[in-house]
Amino acid sequence: MPDMPDVPPRIPAIHLPDGVTLPAGLTLRRPTADDHAAVVGTIPEWWGRPGTTLGTLLPRLFFQHFSDTSFLAEDDEGLAAFLIGFRSSAQPGVAYIHFVGVRPDLRTAGLARALYETFFAESRADGCHRVEAITGPPNRTSQAFHTRMGFTMSGDTEIDGVPVWRDYDGPGEHRVTFSRDI
Ligand SMILES: CC(C)(COP(=O)(O)OP(=O)(O)OC[C@H]1O[C@@H](n2cnc3c(N)ncnc32)[C@H](O)[C@@H]1OP(=O)(O)O)[C@@H](O)C(=O)NCCC(=O)NCCS
Secondary structure: OOOOOOOOOOOOOOOOOOOOOOOOOOEEEOOOHHHHHHHHHHHHHHOOOOOOOHHHHOOOHHHHHOHHHOEEEEEOOEEEEEEEEEEOOOOOOEEEEEEEEEOHHHOOOOHHHHHHHHHHHHHHHOOOOEEEEEEOOOOHHHHHHHHHOOOEEEOOEEEOOEEEEOOOOOOOOOEEEEEEEO
16 A cells, blocks of 8 residues: 655654663564564554454554654564554653563563653653653553553553542443553
8 A cells, every 4th residue: 555645754763771681583673564563463462362353543644744753673574563652642741652562482571661761761852851652551561661661550440459530431441550760
């Protein structure tokens, strides 16, 4: 599917902050709209939700309009990880991470931390002081990861010991919100 923007997209170079390294064999670049299908195709398996349409939560527009604030990591086997995030237009000073995923065989090696630290550094340089994200109540991995990354979870009620905002994204669509200063 061709994407023919009037103006070529901005593709800023990526500089890893001091002290941040990628696991060996990995390279980082900005995603483009051409990467959309491949990234979305990983989601059911990487999220442990085969057969679901979870990938529809990551539509093509993110690859068209937020490629300059997102990352994609690759190795010899192909797609290794991705972070899709942006700086808020309506809330200057706030950055938001919409999706992060790491291929299952590459987990707990510090890859998501490296992507987050790089996103934090770029967001700080762009004038941001806070990063936000959300997840679903059952996603304990995401909750553990974000807590470890210094985020605070919040909600207006508690479900199975987790703070949750009821009906956050519509009836029955409860969410846990994460926030941390950068
Ligand atoms: C969540 C996810 C992105 C973490 O990626 P990762 O590369 O394994 O994470 P890292 O190795 O960088 O871990 C960073 C920190 O989080 C901790 N962490 C990561 N996964 C964890 C888990 N399942 N349980 C507890 N802690 C965890 C690590 O111990 C590490 O802590 P430390 O640096 O202080 O030692 C990955 O598990 C994933 O892709 N999960 C499926 C998709 C998903 O749920 N994404 C998040 C919601 S959008």
